[in-house]
Amino acid sequence: MPPSVLIVGGGIIGCATGYELAKGGCRVTVLERDTPGGEASGAAAGLLAPLGESRDPGAFQALAVESWRLYPEVVAELEAGTGMNVEYMTAGTLYPVLDAGELAVARERTTWAVAREFGVELLEGARVLEREPALAGSITAALFVHGDHWVNNERLVAAYAQAAAERGVVIRSGVEVSEILIDGGRTRGVMAGGRRLEADCVLLAAGAWSRELMTARGSGLPVGPVRVQILSVPNSPPLLTHAVHGRSVYLVPRPSGELLVGATVEHVGFVREVTDEALEHLIDEAVSLVPGIGERPLLRSWCGFRPWAPDSLPILGPWPGVDGLFVATAHYRNGILLAPITAHLLSACVITGRAPALLGPFLPDRFISSTP
Ligand SMILES: Cc1cc2nc3c(=O)[nH]c(=O)nc-3n(C[C@H](O)[C@H](O)[C@H](O)COP(=O)(O)OP(=O)(O)OC[C@H]3O[C@@H](n4cnc5c(N)ncnc54)[C@H](O)[C@@H]3O)c2cc1C
Known part of the structure; x- marks a missing residue:
């Protein structure tokens, strides 16, 4: 039987993963101390730009591109299910090129393996203002990424929360988790509002506040x-x-x-x-x-x-040495972009007990020298 799951944090990561877990048959409760989307996930700009956010075609780019590929289907599913319009836009992004160094970087990006899929194009001369007449006349080159998208993130979190609730996820606002309960090498649930709440699994998705709950347990989560x-x-x-x-x-x-x-x-x-x-x-x-x-x-x-996190990469997956405890945090500049893939991979991880290969470079193990 799929496990019962308590999710700490009702940002986009908690709500999206709750939604996916419920689709997988899990009984899920999201515990949010304020209101869903009230922190970073509501504050964000909603850019979904895997190439602009990648320094090179490495593991981060692979994760980000996978999430970007999921977006059209996720948006269609959420909009159809909730009747909400999440203002999903696919008009592309212009990256002005302001000096010779940036021109070299822009040229290199046009050669990346995924450049064709994203429609990456270096615009020079008059083509820049033809594409976007409001740009300053002094901008004579720009990288245009046709495939970059953006979304109204406040609406997207609300849509994920509503869709999750319709799938049976209990979303409890105004409930602060004070402790993750661990006994005999496995998680038993959490303490919230002075009460013990039990579940088979706990997913820590408390954004920038995730560290506090692990530090209270003497474990280092450097977020x-x-x-x-x-x-x-x-x-x-x-x-x-x-x-x-x-x-x-x-x-x-x-x-x-x-x-x-x-x-x-x-x-x-x-x-x-x-x-x-x-x-x-x-x-x-x-x-x-x-x-x-x-x-x-x-x-x-x-x-x-x-x-x-200190390496600016997300921390995703099972917490070593504690059965049933998972983390999904440190999404830094890209939590809106990475929400669909995080939800898919973490729900697979919780349901099957195995971390999908794409999670390898992002596992919490990279920061942990000894298990608690
Ligand atoms: C101004 C700004 C612009 C951004 N622009 C973009 C962008 O364009 N594209 C992009 O992809 N990303 C962007 N980001 C990054 C993105 O917003 C974050 O990476 C993402 O929202 C993180 O989601 P989260 O669910 O982990 O965290 P949060 O949204 O912060 O959610 C964590 C939740 O946990 C709750 N919580 C904390 N502690 C507890 C506790 N003890 N008990 C119960 N609940 C608790 C909090 O109240 C909060 O609601 C931007 C961020 C900001 C701030």
């Missing part, structure tokens, strides 16, 4: 927060039709009328604050790429905490 600040301006009348990814800012036009301008990268701990300096920096950088942004008023600004 911490990277603060990210982001803002939006109106995209009506439409300024951009593609996403634009520069050196230190990206611009994401949402069909609902917002143009997102992100994002800072700050190792300042859990300081929940939006600063004037950061907003000025984001606007200056955005205007240097798309001058018209300077004429748009600020709509809103916010910050969130990306879950980050």
Whole structure:
């Protein structure tokens, strides 16, 4: 019989994996101390850009591309099941090329094995502004990745949560887990709100807060927060039709009328604050790429905490030495992109007890010298 599973954390990773586990016949409860999607998963920009986020065609790229391939089917399934529109866009991303070094990198990317599947093209001269007239005239080259997608991540988490609930997943908001219960080398459940909740398996998907629960057990899970600040301006009348990814800012036009301008990268701990300096920096950088942004008023600004591990890669799979305990965290810049593949691989792992090969480079073992 498929196991019962308690999931700690109702971000996109917890909700998506809960949904997949329920499809596999598991009895699932998601425990979320606030509201589903209320942290990084709601704060994100929703870019689904495996190539732009890959330094080379290695294990991360393979994982990200697999997730990207799942997206059309996942979106269709969630939208059909929930009636929600998650604003899934497939117009592609432009990566402006600003110097000779970037040109060399862009040229190399056109040769990557997956370049053809993604429709990677180096635009030069007049072709840049023909593709996106709002870009600054000084930009004379850009890598265009036709296959990059984006999504409204707030709606996507809500859709995953609703679809999961329709499959029988119990989503409990306002319930904080204080301890993972382990006895005789296997997990027994969790303590939440002063009560003992039992299950065959526990999946820790508490984003940037995942470390606290493992540290309480004396086990090292090296995940911490990277603060990210982001803002939006109106995209009506439409300024951009593609996403634009520069050196230190990206611009994401949402069909609902917002143009997102992100994002800072700050190792300042859990300081929940939006600063004037950061907003000025984001606007200056955005205007240097798309001058018209300077004429748009600020709509809103916010910050969130990306879950980050020291090697910037996700931590996914069974926790060594504790039967029934799994982790899915540290998705850092790409948790929205990686949600479908994380959900598929982790649910397979929980149900079969075996970690699929694609998880190999991301197993928690890489940080653990001795089992607890
Ligand atoms: C501004 C910003 C822009 C981003 N842009 C992109 C992007 O364009 N594309 C992309 O792919 N990714 C992007 N990301 C990264 C992405 O948002 C994250 O990697 C992803 O959301 C992580 O999901 P998660 O479910 O692990 O974490 P979270 O969404 O943070 O969810 C963790 C949940 O666990 C809950 N929790 C914590 N502790 C406990 C506890 N003890 N008990 C119960 N519940 C608990 C929290 O309340 C939270 O809801 C961005 C992130 C930010 C902040």
